Amino acid sequence: MKAFIVDDERIARRALRECCEAEPDLEVIGEFARVADALAAIRCDPPHLIFLDIEMATMSGMQLAHALDPAAAPLIVFVTAHDHYAREAFEVSAVDYLLKPFDETRFRTMLSRVRQRHGANTAAEQRAAVETLLEQLQRATRKVAETRPRILADAGGRMQMIDVAQVELLEADRNYVRLRVGKESFHARTTLRHAEEAMSSQPMLRISRSCVVNTNHVREVNRTLRGDFVLVLSGGTTVSSSQGYRDKVRTHFEQLMI
Amino acid sequence: MRAMALCLSGMNTEILPPAPKPIALRTLLMISGLFWVYVTLSNVLYANNMQFNAALYHADLFAPWEVRVVQHVLLLPLLLVCYWASSRAGWGMLRGLPLQLLLAVIFAVLCYPAMNLAVHLCTWAFKGHWQDPAMTPEPSGAEQAYWTASSVSFFLTYGFGVALVSGFNWYQLHRDSELRGAALERVWTTARLSALRMQLSPHTLFNLLHTIRGQINPEPEIARSMVVQLADLLRRLLSAGQRDFSLLSEELSFARMYLELQQQRFGDRLTVSLPDAGAQPALWVPSLILQPLVENAVLHGLDGHDGPVEIRLEVSTSPDRLTMRIVNTTASLAVAAGEGIGLSNVRERLAVQFGARASLSAYRAEPTFWLAQITMPALLERAPATPGGGAS
Numbered sequence: 001m002k003a004f005i006v007d008d009e010r011i012a013r014r015a016l017r018e019c020c021e022a023e024p025d026l027e028v029i030g031e032f033a034r035v036a037d038a039l040a041a042i043r044c045d046p047p048h049l050i051f052l053d054i055e056m057a058t059m060s061g062m063q064l065a066h067a068l069d070p071a072a073a074p075l076i077v078f079v080t081a082h083d084h085y086a087r088e089a090f091e092v093s094a095v096d097y098l099l100k101p102f103d104e105t106r107f108r109t110m111l112s113r114v115r116q117r118h119g120a121n122t123a124a125e126q127r128a129a130v131e132t133l134l135e136q137l138q139r140a141t142r143k144v145a146e147t148r149p150r151i152l153a154d155a156g157g158r159m160q161m162i163d164v165a166q167v168e169l170l171e172a173d174r175n176y177v178r179l180r181v182g183k184e185s186f187h188a189r190t191t192l193r194h195a196e197e198a199m200s201s202q203p204m205l206r207i208s209r210s211c212v213v214n215t216n217h218v219r220e221v222n223r224t225l226r227g228d229f230v231l232v233l234s235g236g237t238t239v240s241s242s243q244g245y246r247d248k249v250r251t252h253f254e255q256l257m258i
Numbered sequence: 259m260r261a262m263a264l265c266l267s268g269m270n271t272e273i274l275p276p277a278p279k280p281i282a283l284r285t286l287l288m289i290s291g292l293f294w295v296y297v298t299l300s301n302v303l304y305a306n307n308m309q310f311n312a313a314l315y316h317a318d319l320f321a322p323w324e325v326r327v328v329q330h331v332l333l334l335p336l337l338l339v340c341y342w343a344s345s346r347a348g349w350g351m352l353r354g355l356p357l358q359l360l361l362a363v364i365f366a367v368l369c370y371p372a373m374n375l376a377v378h379l380c381t382w383a384f385k386g387h388w389q390d391p392a393m394t395p396e397p398s399g400a401e402q403a404y405w406t407a408s409s410v411s412f413f414l415t416y417g418f419g420v421a422l423v424s425g426f427n428w429y430q431l432h433r434d435s436e437l438r439g440a441a442l443e444r445v446w447t448t449a450r451l452s453a454l455r456m457q458l459s460p461h462t463l464f465n466l467l468h469t470i471r472g473q474i475n476p477e478p479e480i481a482r483s484m485v486v487q488l489a490d491l492l493r494r495l496l497s498a499g500q501r502d503f504s505l506l507s508e509e510l511s512f513a514r515m516y517l518e519l520q521q522q523r524f525g526d527r528l529t530v531s532l533p534d535a536g537a538q539p540a541l542w543v544p545s546l547i548l549q550p551l552v553e554n555a556v557l558h559g560l561d562g563h564d565g566p567v568e569i570r571l572e573v574s575t576s577p578d579r580l581t582m583r584i585v586n587t588t589a590s591l592a593v594a595a596g597e598g599i600g601l602s603n604v605r606e607r608l609a610v611q612f613g614a615r616a617s618l619s620a621y622r623a624e625p626t627f628w629l630a631q632i633t634m635p636a637l638l639e640r641a642p643a644t645p646g647g648g649a650s
Contacts, residue, residue, distance in 0.1 A: 083493065099493075103486045104479070146508075149501045150542055150639065152611060159612070160640045161503060161542040175440045181640065189611075198502065 001118060004030045006038040006061065007053040007079065012100070016051055016079070019107045026111070035059035039067060046074050048118060051098075054080040054089075065092040075114055086140040090133065149198045153179050153186035162186060164199045168217035168233040172210035182235035205252050207231065208242035221253055229253075281345050281427040289426055290341045291334075293419050298330035321377065324384075328376035333369060340365045340416070341423055349424075358420070366413035370405040459600075462553060469523045484522055491515045498545040502611075503637070506543050506573065506580070510535040513552045513571060520556050524567075527560065532571045541580055542637040544607055548582060550600030551620075551630045555586035558628060563589035580636040588628045601630070608634060 003026055007013045013031050020026045029047060032038035035056060042050070052061040062085075065076055070093060078089045078097040089097045095117050096110045113132055120126040150161040162181060169180035172192040179186040179195075188195060196204060196212055203215045213231060220232035229241040229249045241249045302323045309320040321329075340361045347361070348354040466488055473481035494512050498504050510532060517530040552571070559567035572583040601620055608616040616634035623629040 099489075101486050101489050103483045105483065106486065146505060147497060147501070150503045152503060152542075152637065159615075159635050159637055161637050162640050166640070174437070186640075 001026050001049050001114075002029045002047040003027065003049040003051065004032065004038060004042065004047045004074075005051045006032045006035065006056075006064070007051070008033045008056040008058075009053075012053070012079075019104060022104070023111060025115075035061070035064045039064055042068065042074065046072065049075045049077065049114060051077050051079050054078055054082070054085055062088065062092065065094065075117060077110060077114065083143075087137070087144060090137045090140060095133070096136070148201055151179065151188050151190070151195060151198055153188040155184060155186045160186070164202055165216070167199065167202070168214050168235055169237060169239060170195050170199065170204075170212040170214075180233065180235060180237050184235075205249065207239060207245050207249055209244070211239060211242075213239060215252070281423065281430065283342070285426070285430075286342060286345055286423060287338060289423055290338055290419060293422055294330065294334055294337055297415055297419075298327060301330065302326045321373065325373070325376045325380050328379055329369075329373045332372045332376060333365075336365060336368060336372075337416070337419070341419060344420055345423060345427060362413055362416050362420070365416050366409040367405075369412040370408040373408065459553060466519055466523065480522070484519065487515060487519050487522075491519065495546070501545050503542045504545045505538075506541045507535040507538045509543050509546070509548050510538065510571070510573070512546070513548050516549070516552060517556070517569065524560065527564070527566050528556070529566065529568045530570070531568075533573050538573065539575060539636075540639065541575065542639065543580070543582075543634070544611055547604060547607065547632065548584070550604050551584045551632070554598065554600050554630065555584050555628070558588055559586040561589070565589075575636055578636050580634055582632045584630045585623070586628050587626050588622070589626075604632070608632070 003020060005013050005016050005020075005028060007016070010033075013033075017028050017031070020028050026049075030038075030041055032041065035058060038050075052064060054061040061078060061080075065073075065078075068074075073093070076092070076094040078085060078094050079100060079102075080089075080097060081100040083099055086097055096113050098106065098110055102110075113136075116125075116132060117129040120129040145163075149164050151164060151167070153160060153162050162179060166181050167179050168182070169178075170192060171178040171180070173187070175189070176187045177190050177192050177195045179188055192210065192212065199212075199214065204212050205215050206212045207229065213233070217234045218231050219234050222230040222232070224230060224240070228243065228246055231239050231241075233239070305320040305326055306323055309322075312320065344358055344361050347357040349358065466484075470481050470484045470488065473484060491512070494508070494515065498508070498512065514530075514532050514535065517528075517532070521528045521530065548571075552569075555569045556567075559569060566587075568585075568587045570585045572585070574581045574583075601618065605618045608618055612634055616632070618630070618632050620628070620630040
């Protein structure tokens with residue numbers, strides 16, 4: 001297999017080259033510090049495999065991957081320090097991704113998947129390769145769901161963990177924060193600000209001083225004669241914006257409509 | 259005290275109720291309006307009643323009800339202005355009190371003129387078929403007597419209203435200050451929780467780095483894989499530090515990573531056994547709650563002797579309780595020191611999240627075994643809504 005290495009850091013390229021040199025069937029035929037140079041070289045003489053850094057100074061590896069013709073693109077392995085790119089990487093049909101720092105063991109595990117894909121000539125082999133990929137994608141998706149914060153809340157004396165993606169509404173209620181989940185309502189011993197922080201992966205919108213809505217769960221938006229917004233949430237709860245937040249709510253929904 | 263001040267300076271003021279401020283104009287108008295309607299009704303009814311009695315002796319002592327109503331309507335704007343000024347004047351000895359008194363006197367004194375004005379207005383308005391009943395000439399001095407009586411009576415009425423308005427104002431201030439206090443307490447708790455979450459002690463980190471440095475020349479392969487393990491550990495530490503709760507399986511695999519790194523440091527001395535992280539039920543625990551206990555077990559297990567150490571982590575669950583136990587061998591002579599910062603952090607976090615429903619106990623179970631045990635509610639994720647269910 002002929003491979004390119006694209007990384008703007010010299011020492012990082014050397015570490016990868018060392019790992020590649022230990023493999024008899026792998027040959028590094030080009031090293032690039034700049035995405036533009038790599039793109040030109042790939043179009044001129046495509047390799048079988050590219051090791052691609054995601055965060056580079058001028059242009060991201062993800063952009064390079066998008067610029068390639070998906071039908072004729074070489075196999076891509078993303079090399080990154082952030083694990084939150086995993087899902088995105090598979091979405092641009094990467095074969096795998098390597099988390100920095102990696103050692104020989106991880107490099108070889110990755111390479112075996114690349115080989116599986118590269119040598120997939122028969123239909124059965126190709127199906128196996130796709131299944132491996134699918135499984136990796138599922139694992140990445142599950143990880144996103146599992147690492148999403150949970151809020152500890154109480155309903156009728158029973159403590160439960162609530163996935164922030166299910167929370168429709170946060171309301172300050174004296175010493176508690178009331179969470180609305182569907183038709184149910186829970187109390188969390190926390191502050192509205194802290195709960196909002198935990199909800200940061202969700203598109204939250206404050207509609208009054210004591211009320212924050214997860215806009216993923218807004219089913220209907222109505223307006224009263226006075227101009228206040230009345231939101232119907234997916235569980236059927238109705239909330240209305242206060243006068244002070246009316247303009248913010250309006251800007252939010254206007255942006256959505258454009 | 260200083261920690262408190264620090265945490266307060268950084269907090270978001272938006273979640274706190276606003277600082278005490280005088281009663282809102284709308285509330286003031288509503289309260290005094292209602293109060294005045296009541297006063298008007300009571301005065302009119304009283305006068306009518308008395309006039310019935312007086313009529314028995316063919317005397318017209320009391321003005322008819324129309325006049326009284328007009329008088330009270332005329333007085334309403336004056337009353338509102340006075341109450342507004344009163345709510346802003348405060349009750350200071352030097353300025354507030356004299357001002358309150360002055361307002362009351364002004365209002366009370368103007369009540370009788372308002373009555374006279376009302377009589378004139380009624381005469382003018384109902385020219386044809388309405389006659390001022392007080393046609394009979396008044397004895398001299400009567401005017402002053404009426405004025406004084408009316409002033410004294412309305413002074414009292416005015417006072418009742420002021421008491422009502424300021425009573426409501428005080429109730430509101432009291433309630434706001436209570437809310438403020440509660441909000442401060444919650445901010446404080448939250449700040450403390452996030453400070454407690456950073457659990458890996460810096461000296462452990464530097465010791466690990468030093469071990470890796472020592473491996474670079476003799477065993478570069480091991481050094482490289484230790485760097486990767488340390489990176490994994492830090493990655494998990496960072497992501498868990500951003501969340502209040504993690505899955506039990508995550509917590510166990512974190513403990514395993516940490517213990518495996520320590521095993522690299524201490525080689526044959528350290529034996530560890532952990533439950534299989536993959537086989538655990540999907541229970542949630544406070545992020546990194548085990549870490550200080552595991553760190554303690556390594557530290558105290560190795561301390562004071564150079565023999566082998568065994569660390570065992572056990573998890574057991576019942577339908578609603580989760581028990582996590584860490585057992586380590588110790589040198590039999592080692593003296594149990596006072597509770598370290600790690601243990602008290604764990605204790606405090608459990609108390610903040612679960613109150614009395616969770617506990618930590620740490621003690622020497624046997625001469626050569628040290629046991630630390632966390633008992634807490636078994637926290638399951640809320641099941642996704644099932645159709646038909648979920649009524650609350």
